[in-house]
Amino acid sequence: MNLGLATQTLNTTHEQRTTNCGYGKNMNEMTMQKSLKKPGNKTQASAGRTAAVKLTEHIVEIISDSGEGAQKCGQSLGAIAAQMGNGIWTTEIIPAEIRPPARSVAGASGNRIRIGSGTITNGGDETDLVVAFNEQVLLGRVRAKELKPGCIILLESMWRSHAEPKIAASYIETYDRVVAAGYKVYEIPMEQECRTLVADAKRGKNMFALGMLCHLYSLELKLAVDQIVLAFGKKDQSVVDANIKLLEGGHKWAEANLDFCYSIPATRATEPQIVVNGNTALALGVLASGMEICAMYPITPATSASHYLSEVFENVGGMVHQAEDEIAACAFAIGASYASKCTVTITSGPGYSLKQEAIGLAVMGEIPLVVVNVQRGGPSTGQPTKMEQGDLMTAIFGSHGDAPKVVMAPGTIEECFYSIITARKIAETFNMVVVVLTDAGLATSQQPFPRPKFSDTWMAPPVDQSPVPEGAKPYDWDETTGLARRFIPGQPGGMHTLTGLAHDRDSHVAYDAEINEQTLRFRSLKLAALQKTLKAPPVFGDPKGDLLVVGWGSTKGAIEEAVEAMRAEGHKVSSMHLQFLQPLPPGIKEIMQGFKNVMTIESNWSDRPEDKIIDESNRRYSSVAILLRSRYLVDVDCWSEVRGEPIKPGTIRRVMMQKLKK
Amino acid sequence: MNMISATECLLQMCDEHFELEDYQSGVPRWCTGCGDNAILAAVQRLCRDEGLRPEKTVFVSGIGCSSRFPHYMKTYGFHGIHGRALPVAEGVKMARPDLTVFVNTGDGDCCSIGAAHWIHAIRYNMNITVFLHDNQIYGLTKKQASPTSPIGTKSNTTPRGSYLEALNPLTVTLGVQNVSFVAQAADWIPEVLFDIVKAAYHHKGLSFVRIIQRCPEWLPKSLDPWLHDPQKVQLLNHENGLQLSAGLSRVYKNQLQHDPSNIHRAREIASSTDIIPVGILYRNPDVPCYEDLRASDKLRTPDLTRAGLNAELDKYTVWPQGAEQKVA
Numbered sequence: 009m010n011l012g013l014a015t016q017t018l019n020t021t022h023e024q025r026t027t028n029c030g031y032g033k034n035m036n037e038m039t040m041q042k043s044l045k046k047p048g049n050k051t052q053a054s055a056g057r058t059a060a061v062k063l064t065e066h067i068v069e070i071i072s073d074s075g076e077g078a079q080k081c082g083q084s085l086g087a088i089a090a091q092m093g094n095g096i097w098t099t100e101i102i103p104a105e106i107r108p109p110a111r112s113v114a115g116a117s118g119n120r121i122r123i124g125s126g127t128i129t130n131g132g133d134e135t136d137l138v139v140a141f142n143e144q145v146l147l148g149r150v151r152a153k154e155l156k157p158g159c160i161i162l163l164e165s166m167w168r169s170h171a172e173p174k175i176a177a178s179y180i181e182t183y184d185r186v187v188a189a190g191y192k193v194y195e196i197p198m199e200q201e202c203r204t205l206v207a208d209a210k211r212g213k214n215m216f217a218l219g220m221l222c223h224l225y226s227l228e229l230k231l232a233v234d235q236i237v238l239a240f241g242k243k244d245q246s247v248v249d250a251n252i253k254l255l256e257g258g259h260k261w262a263e264a265n266l267d268f269c270y271s272i273p274a275t276r277a278t279e280p281q282i283v284v285n286g287n288t289a290l291a292l293g294v295l296a297s298g299m300e301i302c303a304m305y306p307i308t309p310a311t312s313a314s315h316y317l318s319e320v321f322e323n324v325g326g327m328v329h330q331a332e333d334e335i336a337a338c339a340f341a342i343g344a345s346y347a348s349k350c351t352v353t354i355t356s357g358p359g360y361s362l363k364q365e366a367i368g369l370a371v372m373g374e375i376p377l378v379v380v381n382v383q384r385g386g387p388s389t390g391q392p393t394k395m396e397q398g399d400l401m402t403a404i405f406g407s408h409g410d411a412p413k414v415v416m417a418p419g420t421i422e423e424c425f426y427s428i429i430t431a432r433k434i435a436e437t438f439n440m441v442v443v444v445l446t447d448a449g450l451a452t453s454q455q456p457f458p459r460p461k462f463s464d465t466w467m468a469p470p471v472d473q474s475p476v477p478e479g480a481k482p483y484d485w486d487e488t489t490g491l492a493r494r495f496i497p498g499q500p501g502g503m504h505t506l507t508g509l510a511h512d513r514d515s516h517v518a519y520d521a522e523i524n525e526q527t528l529r530f531r532s533l534k535l536a537a538l539q540k541t542l543k544a545p546p547v548f549g550d551p552k553g554d555l556l557v558v559g560w561g562s563t564k565g566a567i568e569e570a571v572e573a574m575r576a577e578g579h580k581v582s583s584m585h586l587q588f589l590q591p592l593p594p595g596i597k598e599i600m601q602g603f604k605n606v607m608t609i610e611s612n613w614s615d616r617p618e619d620k621i622i623d624e625s626n627r628r629y630s631s632v633a634i635l636l637r638s639r640y641l642v643d644v645d646c647w648s649e650v651r652g653e654p655i656k657p658g659t660i661r662r663v664m665m666q667k668l669k670k
Numbered sequence: 671m672n673m674i675s676a677t678e679c680l681l682q683m684c685d686e687h688f689e690l691e692d693y694q695s696g697v698p699r700w701c702t703g704c705g706d707n708a709i710l711a712a713v714q715r716l717c718r719d720e721g722l723r724p725e726k727t728v729f730v731s732g733i734g735c736s737s738r739f740p741h742y743m744k745t746y747g748f749h750g751i752h753g754r755a756l757p758v759a760e761g762v763k764m765a766r767p768d769l770t771v772f773v774n775t776g777d778g779d780c781c782s783i784g785a786a787h788w789i790h791a792i793r794y795n796m797n798i799t800v801f802l803h804d805n806q807i808y809g810l811t812k813k814q815a816s817p818t819s820p821i822g823t824k825s826n827t828t829p830r831g832s833y834l835e836a837l838n839p840l841t842v843t844l845g846v847q848n849v850s851f852v853a854q855a856a857d858w859i860p861e862v863l864f865d866i867v868k869a870a871y872h873h874k875g876l877s878f879v880r881i882i883q884r885c886p887e888w889l890p891k892s893l894d895p896w897l898h899d900p901q902k903v904q905l906l907n908h909e910n911g912l913q914l915s916a917g918l919s920r921v922y923k924n925q926l927q928h929d930p931s932n933i934h935r936a937r938e939i940a941s942s943t944d945i946i947p948v949g950i951l952y953r954n955p956d957v958p959c960y961e962d963l964r965a966s967d968k969l970r971t972p973d974l975t976r977a978g979l980n981a982e983l984d985k986y987t988v989w990p991q992g993a994e995q996k997v998a
Contacts, residue, residue, distance in 0.1 A: 090988050282986040296979050300970050301765060324978035325970035329764065332790035336757035339750070339787075343761025346748060347728065347769060351761070369751050459987055462979050464972040497746040497762070497769055500725045505695075505740040505747030517741065 060271040065124035072141035077214030082119020093274035095128035100452035116145035129565025133658040143182035165195035219258025226271035286450030287313035293428030298467030303340040310382035334362035350376040368407035376435035394652030395449035400631040413441040415590040419564030422457035476502035490533030544595025549582030556603035570660035607645040705857030705883020730759040734776035736803030753784030794960035805885040840940035850875035850957040857883040906949025
């Protein structure tokens with residue numbers, strides 16, 4: 009058995025990327041006035057076009073009530089910028105409800121796009137420019153402290169003269185407060201302008217906004233037209249035409265009426281790139297991995313992966329089974345895996361908990377299984393649409409009894425794709441459960457990555473139906489590795505009853521103490537056998553220094569960006585990102601020994617040392633800090649934030665600075 | 671799947687003669703007089719008579735006395751977790767429609783902890799034969815009332831008698847959309863039990879067979895009224911259902927002509943609990959099977975996967991300037 013095979017895919021994707029840091033520069037580079045160009049002065053505007061201010065990066069938000077299309081506008085903007093060759097990272101802004109009340113602070117729905125000259129690996133810090141369809145959703149973003157002080161706000165002005173005096177008053181009050189707070193607010197008569205172009209102005213406002221943004225960021229309008237054709241191509245031509253009209257209208261209006269615009273120089277990649285979010289990348293990974301069945305039950309934020317898979321899986325001979333509940337989805341996947349190839353089930357936290365008993369069965373029966381957990385805020389229903397890394401411990405130690413399974417966590421959108429292929433291989437090589445932990449942050453973010461080139465080796469070999477040699481046993485564990493060849497129904501001579509009860513090499517129920525301990529040992533040894541094939545995680549930065557930050561999962565881009573910025577300022581900091589959490593790869597202790605201090609940065613709860621009753625005897629550490637402390641006996645500190653939002657690189661810099669000062 | 675030559679195939683066909691021993695594995699550890707033994711005998715006989723290839727046959731079970739069943743078959747078996755036999759079996763059947771799949775489940779396993787799966791298994795109507803071993807008590811955990819325990823059943827959790835009317839698995843099953851085969855057997859009438867097991871096996875779709883069985887350990891006398899009075903058992907016969915032998919008819923005189931295609935009548939008959947109906951209550955061979963509805967007409971080959979993946983990637987690709995928008 010080739011133990012090296014499991015990690016091949018991973019290592020090819022570990023291409024290190026440099027991040028582009030442009031902290032604080034952007035705002036200084038801008039020279040702007042608050043006022044609009046005077047309407048009627050259009051001749052002047054088009055004659056002397058405002059010179060574009062060059063930026064290295066900018067963060068743009070488009071926010072509206074649910075259903076007004078801000079999501080689509082943002083996604084399109086990201087796609088266009090990516091087409092131009094910019095680095096992008098898009099993040100969805102999602103209200104918890106499908107249709108929250110209109111004009112409500114909690115109802116902000118939209119998209120946040122970080123556009124840069126170089127590669128962008130995370131959502132970045134605060135927003136530089138906002139397009140808001142009403143003042144309430146804007147207020148939501150202000151209160152969430154998501155906007156950079158003094159940032160530009162393009163605000164729909166129709167509410168100022170709204171027939172409902174309360175609404176008009178609310179608008180004016182918010183407008184005044186936001187202006188007083190130092191934000192540069194441009195009131196834009198979006199609805200009014202759209203009405204001159206189409207009958208139903210409310211529906212097309214997002215494309216008008218997209219047109220404005222294309223002008224403001226000097227993006228090619230033709231690429232935006234292509235996006236519209238792609239998005240609405242299936243619908244009536246009149247829909248496409250109306251949207252293009254709005255797009256061009258917005259572009260023209262901005263050109264004539266706004267006194268600033270930017271360009272973010274871009275270099276088109278030399279290799280084809282694909283732009284998808286983490287859930288689509290997971291689904292594409294399932295497609296590419298050769299797995300044939302995905303069994304699932306709807307749960308946020310995992311479901312969109314299954315939506316997409318439902319659309320495309322059948323084209324390659326696969327199927328998505330929507331089971332009656334999470335337990336059934338897992339049991340169905342286990343049944344399919346047992347009788348055929350490795351199968352996948354996709355869920356989020358609460359669904360993962362429900363699957364735990366069945367996962368234990370797969371561990372006991374040594375049935376290959378891939379379980380994807382797109383983590384969300386917990387416990388219980390928690391924050392279904394928000395990002396959190398709270399399920400690591402339950403993934404590693406969950407189920408019941410000693411249930412060793414592999415846990416891996418992709419750190420980028422690209423790794424979401426490859427991790428599924430790797431997970432399938434490990435599951436089938438070791439006859440183990442492999443849990444892939446992503447989170448709501450990765451699930452809904454988009455980032456370009458090199459277009460995967462399909463390899464036959466990604467796929468599972470055909471199901472073994474050859475006769476089993478005389479005398480072969482269904483659990484003939486190898487003394488060193490704990491591995492055993494799996495017998496699959498249909499194989500003559502391999503008949504046995506797989507059982508969740510303790511069993512011997514013949515799969516006969518065994519209550520014998522000796523056999524029980526032996527089999528626990530074999531199942532555990534498989535993890536060690538896998539660990540022997542893993543490489544030490546790469547260190548980002550120098551291998552020696554004052555501080556090593558350890559992270560896992562979706563925080564990778566933000567941590568590395570922060571580390572790079574700190575290093576540019578002369579600080580001796582590095583980071584290490586773990587893709588395998590169980591088993592932990594070799595070499596970690598040696599890496600940690602190169603640093604004076606080690607701390608983890610994670611998005612799961614850890615007690616705050618400054619709290620009155622928290623001290624070393626009771627402080628609960630973050631998940632990976634617990635793992636590292638217990639395994640390596642190193643005094644690993646931790647810092648964590650559980651705000652439901654991705655941790656910002658600026659925040660990580662502050663945390664590292666503080667740690668260095670101590 | 672392994673390919674075999676036509677000659678080998680013919681040789682295999684000639685060779686395909688099985689004895690009961692080909693399906694027997696170990697000595698069942700059920701109590702003497704337990705109804706599970708009767709079910710095992712009927713099923714092993716079915717396998718032999720039908721010449722089921724042991725390697726192509728899978729028995730899936732949950733947890734409970736009944737769920738030990740696969741251990742006593744020399745076929746493939748899957749003894750899983752409590753209540754989840756049906757979804758496991760569905761996964762097996764979806765991935766491998768070429769396998770013959772049976773499910774053994776008990777009244778606690780199916781009608782209590784696994785009730786959600788039971789309802790949905792009927793809807794999926796996969797080509798699986800389900801035996802509900804209904805002894806009206808939890809046996810393996812030592813005598814607790816189950817959903818099918820008659821009201822007043824004294825057990826370790828209901829020492830003053832159970833409080834609720836028993837759930838009727840037949841009426842529940844017959845009430846679910848897509849139901850395609852429902853039958854009831856009794857462990858003490860082996861001839862009819864076998865005929866029903868055989869009819870269930872031959873039905874394409876989910877065959878649900880409730881077998882009323884004795885538990886000599888925990889409820890030794892509960893079925894005595896029916897055992898001692900054949901009149902309390904009503905045998906269903908019909909040209910499209912079971913045909914009863916003369917010998918049987920001499921003992922069981924209470925017989926009813928029932929056309930198994932009549933679901934309304936089936937529901938009426940199923941409601942009877944004082945008189946136990948035994949036979950095929952309902953059969954509809956025209957309900958589509960989920961595995962057929964969802965089966966792919968495509969083989970998941972590397973070439974198909976490459977083409978499918980590239981077609982999807984094309985939708986999301988940003989091409990370098992001037993690049994040919996095609997990949998090899």
